[in-house]
Amino acid sequence: MNLIERLNQDMKTAMKNKEKTTLSVIRMVRSSIKNKEIELKQPLTEEEALDVVTKELKQQRDSLQEFEQAGREDLAQKARDEIAVLEKYMPEQLTEAELKKIVQEAIASTGATSKADMGKVMKAVMPRVKGRADGKWVNRLVQEGLQ
Structure with a gap:
């Protein structure tokens, strides 16, 4: 359904x-x-x-x-x-460990090294987590990953 x-x-x-x-x-x-x-x-x-x-x-x-x-x-x-x-209508939410893994993969695949590359990483991550993680949460994890 x-x-x-x-x-x-x-x-x-x-x-x-x-x-x-x-x-x-x-x-x-x-x-x-x-x-x-x-x-x-x-x-x-x-x-x-x-x-x-x-x-x-x-x-x-x-x-x-x-x-x-x-x-x-x-x-x-x-x-x-x-x-x-x-x-109730949202897909099952990702755990923090799953989301961190996706963020790390995106950082590696985009070759991001600093916060200036944050847009590239977010663009790679968001389609993969659509509806399964809050954008603010993703943003925070990307910032932490790029420090």
């Missing part, structure tokens, strides 16, 4: 079980997917749909950080709940 079919199936289940948060998050993601399909004038591939979910997850994480800094625990908890729902 692909991502879009899973979203549709889970939306029906959430409606039946009266899970408001899950239903709201799934509707938001489906809306974003539909907008992207309209923008591209074609149905999304599995990878493009995953990109939409990843973007929504990143936005929720950014919101969570802002809510916590502002001391809005009510909104922060709502964001945490929405993040938990979105994470």
